[in-house]
Amino acid sequence: MGKAKWIGAFFGLLSGGPLGALAGFVFGAIYDSMEGNGIDPMYGSYNGDNYGSIHDAFAGNRQTTEAGTRNGFLFALLTLAAYIIKADGRIMHSEMEVMRQFLRQNFGSEAVGDGEAILRQLFDKQRDTDQQQPGAYRQTIADCCGQLRMVLPESQRLQLLAFLVSIAKADGNLHQTETEALRDITRLLGLSDADLNSMMGLGSTSLDDAYKVLEVSPDATDEEVKRAYKEQVKRNHPDRVAQLGEDVRRAAEEKMKQINSARDIIYQARGIN
Numbered sequence: 001m002g003k004a005k006w007i008g009a010f011f012g013l014l015s016g017g018p019l020g021a022l023a024g025f026v027f028g029a030i031y032d033s034m035e036g037n038g039i040d041p042m043y044g045s046y047n048g049d050n051y052g053s054i055h056d057a058f059a060g061n062r063q064t065t066e067a068g069t070r071n072g073f074l075f076a077l078l079t080l081a082a083y084i085i086k087a088d089g090r091i092m093h094s095e096m097e098v099m100r101q102f103l104r105q106n107f108g109s110e111a112v113g114d115g116e117a118i119l120r121q122l123f124d125k126q127r128d129t130d131q132q133q134p135g136a137y138r139q140t141i142a143d144c145c146g147q148l149r150m151v152l153p154e155s156q157r158l159q160l161l162a163f164l165v166s167i168a169k170a171d172g173n174l175h176q177t178e179t180e181a182l183r184d185i186t187r188l189l190g191l192s193d194a195d196l197n198s199m200m201g202l203g204s205t206s207l208d209d210a211y212k213v214l215e216v217s218p219d220a221t222d223e224e225v226k227r228a229y230k231e232q233v234k235r236n237h238p239d240r241v242a243q244l245g246e247d248v249r250r251a252a253e254e255k256m257k258q259i260n261s262a263r264d265i266i267y268q269a270r271g272i273n
Contacts, residue, residue: 145188
């Protein structure tokens with residue numbers, strides 16, 4: 001099998017677009033690196049990590065629309081996360097550790113080595129692209145987001161944004177450049193600043209943040225608050241992302257708990273039963 005030839009089918013709905021082209025570069029570079037070290041990319045190990053799982057997770061033996069959508073979602077997550085991490089022009093050790101912990105907690109220990117290898121290729125691609133033409137990689141990200149906007153339903157794009165926010169916030173030090181990159185990606189995905197503010201407010205015990213989570217004004221009536229909560233439940237219900245896998249669904253369930261917590265904070269402050 002030639003270098004990264006298996007990529008063509010696995011991407012499902014995302015095949016053939018800018019994300020598929022970027023995946024071709026990334027996985028081709030990984031294959032080149034492994035073959036250059038005398039390693040069988042399909043079954044061998046690389047730096048102690050089992051890269052057979054790359055084939056299992058991304059080439060897969062499950063060439064279905066569902067598997068393709070999930071794999072495309074995971075690659076999109078890594079692509080956008082890499083862009084945000086490098087938004088300030090640096091890649092900090094602490095940021096990479098955050099990514100390792102995020103991948104381990106959300107997708108299992110096997111995802112850590114694979115994800116890190118993919119991230120490093122994405123960092124290199126961004127560096128090389130911007131060296132040739134400063135700022136050009138932002139257009140690559142815009143094209144990828146445009147593809148995601150067309151093929152992923154709103155609920156899946158909201159979950160993607162929730163993951164990106166959790167990564168950006170994980171080290172407790174959200175830089176302005178990261179916030180600006182998040183806002184840029186949010187708009188490119190066809191979501192709103194209110195959606196980003198909602199995701200940023202998740203987990204907070206602040207009443208102001210609770211209103212942001214429900215995307216409703218503090219001046220809203222009780223009925224408007226109730227309608228806003230129901231709308232957020234509808235848009236963020238875990239069943240809407242179930243086809244992306246049980247791990248993504250569990251993350252959506254945790255997000256729903258935080259939305260419910262924001263509702264409870266507002267209801268208690270207003271004396272709503």
